[in-house]
C-alpha cells in the first residue's frame with residue numbers, strides 16, 4: 001500500500017507552504033480536505049478531490065477504501081499535530097502506512113506578528129470545544145493563544161475570560177493570518193466582550209500578551 005501523507009499546509013496561503021509539503025501534494029493522486037484547503041490546490045487539475053468535514057472517522061473511512069496504488073494526501077490547516085487531525089489519524093493507522101508532514105501553525109505566525117516568544121505560552125482551543133476549556137487560565141502568567149470558532153467567537157471568549165477573572169491582559173484578535181485578508185487588531189478584554197460583530201472570520205484566534 002502507498003503511504004498516506006498527512007500534510008500541514010500552513011495558515012492559508014501557498015506562501016507559507018513547505019516545499020516538502022508541496023512535493024507530497026504534487027505526488028498524490030487524491031487530495032482530501034476541507035473546501036478551503038482543496039481550493040488552494042485547485043490549479044492541480046489532475047487530482048481527484050474528496051471533501052472532508054473534519055472528523056477523523058470520516059477521513060479514516062475514506063482512507064480505508066483507497067485503491068492499492070492510490071497515493072493520497074490529507075490536507076490539514078496549519079500544523080497537523082496542533083488541534084488537528086494528525087494525531088488521531090496517526091493513532092488509528094499502522095505506523096508504516098502514514099507520514100505526517102508538518103506545517104506552519106497559525107499560532108506560530110501569530111507570535112511572529114507580535115514579536116513575542118511563545119515558549120512560555122498556553123494554548124487552548126474553543127473551536128468545537130466548550131468555553132469551559134478556558135477555566136484555569138486566570139492562573140497563567142505567560143502568553144495565551146486561544147483558537148476560536150463557530151459560536152465561540154472572540155466576544156464570547158472575552159466574556160468568559162472576564163468571568164473567570166482574567167482581566168489585566170493586553171489582547172489581540174488575529175484573523176486570516178498569512179492571507180491577503182489578514183487582520184490583526186489590538187484591544188482589551190472588556191472592549192472585546194462587547195464587540196458583537198455579525199460574523200467573525202472563521203479563521204480567528206485571540207492572543208493575550210504575558211501578564212506584565
Ligand SMILES: C[S@@+](CC[C@H](N)C(=O)[O-])C[C@H]1O[C@@H](n2cnc3c(N)ncnc32)[C@H](O)[C@@H]1O
Pocket residue numbers: 011012076077078079080081082083084104105106107127146147148149174175176177178179202203204205
Ligand atoms: C481546527 S484548528 C486548526 C489549527 C491548525 N492545526 C494550526 O496549526 O493552526 C482551526 C482554528 O485555528 C485558527 N486558525 C487557523 N488558521 C488561522 C489563520 N490563518 N488565522 C487565524 N487563525 C487561524 C482558528 O482559530 C481556527 O478556528
